[in-house]
Amino acid sequence: MSDVMMRLGLYKFAVSSAAYQRLSRVTSYRWARQERIGTNDALQWTGLGPDTVEMQGVVFPAVCGSTGEPDRMRLQASIGIPLPLISGTGRVLGLWCVEQITETQGAFVRDGAPSRQEFQLRMTRYDGGLRALLPF
Template sequence: MSDPMMQLGAFQFSISTAAYQELTRGAEYRWSSQERIGANDALQFTGLPSETLELRGVIYPHYKGGLDQVTRMRAQASLGVPLPLLSSGGRVMGAWVIEGVREGQRIFERGGAPLRQEFDLRLRRYDGGLRSLLPI
């Protein structure tokens, strides 16, 4: 098996299985404005909203990894818990939640099994703190 590109919870992205071709990371910075008479608006930094990450990729299920890879992504999302995200170098990128999984299928073999699957995975950084992970 090739080296992983990234790992989200128990799911591993790698060149030989579910490889993403595109990674988009976004962050916004909130500034609130207050109108002033005879002067420019006053701006105040009010914090950081959640960071986002989008992965787009292709799976060739008959090559390696099998047909259940997108199903495993959906299973992780349905757990309803934040998942650790690790980069290929093992750097912990924090806890993230899966907001959406989209799948496309192309090129089918006899019986309807896809020979090519595309996926889009939408993630948002989780910053609820450790206390929110504990059952009350």
């Protein structure tokens, strides 16, 4: 049995390396509002809005993973292309753009290395179509 919780591109979020404790997804929907006199506003569906995912997790380098896990996340995000997001059960969640990675270190040991690294990753679903991925 695999301990992979989620895969973003080639990076694996796993119980044995960088496990996330919290995952939240916000999906927005756009409705244009037209004011009317003497009655409620008229609403018109204008399409899907942004779809965002935030992950919060922790790495304990002395127990599992390494102090380099957040840097590996940054390396994957720095490729600069939308990345496939796949759940540990194999469900493909589409292409996602990493917008921000935050790292907090604490509980330092003698050489200054952290024994606890918290991370937060924010990404937005990419819906630009395959043509937008072409370099020309």
